[in-house]
Amino acid sequence: MTAPEKYPPARMSRRNLLRGAAAGGVLLGGITLPTTAAHAAPAPRCYTRAEWSARPPKSATTVIGAPDHIVIHHTASPNVTDYSLAAAYKVQHWIQDLHMDTNGWIDIGNQLTISRGGYLMEGRSKSLSSINNRQNVMGAQTANHNSHxxxxxxxxxxxxxxxTTALFDMSVLTCAWLCTTYGLDPHAAIVGHRDYNATQCPGDVFYARLPELRDRVAEVMLG
Structure with missing residues (x-):
């Protein structure tokens, strides 16, 4: 399966970069960004695997090239009202145990997790260092599309x-950081899990809000 046809190429094309530069900015989803604002989105606080005491992976993690799409998932776990950092760590352990012990994967499948309290956490081993180096790690979060x-x-x-508002707001900041890091257009790059696989993920309500997420990410990238 190829990338969803309803989305244009996610990367800012050389043509669009040149057109934007000629006009004093970079085109982003039909908006002209000032060249100084195209890299305005800072990295949000991300709690590392060491901080949430992750289990080591069963085998070595593979570092790969930069992604061209950001896939939005939900955990399909209860909508808890404990929004603490301790609760965020707890759900991260639950996800890792599920992925390693039930699914049989080498590690937690996803690169990043956001808790209902709005805490951002590193997922698969080497995810954070790879993002910081404009790379990625081979995950297990989107069947047949983990390589990109x-x-x-x-x-x-x-x-x-x-x-929750905290979760959605952190998703905006996280996606803006990733789009900035990888040079992606949020209106093309941000997709739902169901765009690639037969699944309800990330849920009808969250999926319906993806246009809002993309627009807000673009606003953050404007600076």
Whole structure:
């Protein structure tokens, strides 16, 4: 399966970069960004694997090239009301145990996780260092598309409920950071898990808010 046809190429094309530069900026989803603002999105606080006491992977993690799409997931776990950092660590352990012990994967499948309290956490081993080097790690979060995507798990189930404000706001900041790092257009790069695989993920409510997510990410990138 190829990337969803309804989305244009996610990367800012050389033509668009040149057109934007000639006009004093870079084109981003139809918006002209000032050249000084194209890299305005800072890295949000990300809690490392060491901080949440991750289990070591069963085998070596493979570092790969930069992704061209950001895949939005939900964990389909209960919509807890404990928004603490301790609760964020707890769900991260649950995800890793599920992925390693039940799914049989070498490690947690996704590169990043956002808790309902809005805490961003590193997922698969070497994810954070790879992002900082404009690379990625081979995950197990989107079947048949792990070689070119990076995945963000969002704690909770959003088939009929809305994400918490803290979670959605952190998703905006995280996607803006990733789009800045990889030179991606958020209107093309940010997709739902269901765009690639037969799944309800990330839930009907969250999926319906992806246009809002893309627009808000573009606004953050404007600086």
């Amino acid at each position: 995507t990076i995945g963000i798990e969002h704690e909770g189930i959003y088939t009929s409920a809305n994400p």
